[in-house]
Amino acid sequence: MMAEILICPICKIGLPQSASMPRNGIASINCPNCGDYCLAADYNSDSIASKRLKPFQLATLSYAIRRMHGNGLPPLIVEDFAHNI
Numbered sequence: 001m002m003a004e005i006l007i008c009p010i011c012k013i014g015l016p017q018s019a020s021m022p023r024n025g026i027a028s029i030n031c032p033n034c035g036d037y038c039l040a041a042d043y044n045s046d047s048i049a050s051k052r053l054k055p056f057q058l059a060t061l062s063y064a065i066r067r068m069h070g071n072g073l074p075p076l077i078v079e080d081f082a083h084n085i
């Protein structure tokens, strides 16, 4: 069962290409605003879909993702990542 992602879960902008979120897996998202990143399904359901993260926290997350692209690899967004920004 795959859920389709049509907007960026973090900054809510429409995605040029929809992504799929495998159950308990990792979605690869190409956001025009945040850039490429990988989002863990459990993080998405626990923190984003549940609205546990406030809008300013999501904005901080989006900024942190953009900043990490200097490393060359799309950042993987899981619970630890969000705790360390």
Ligand SMILES: [Zn+2]
Pocket: 008, 009, 010, 011, 012, 013, 031, 032, 033, 034, 035, 062
């Ligand atoms: Zn985004």
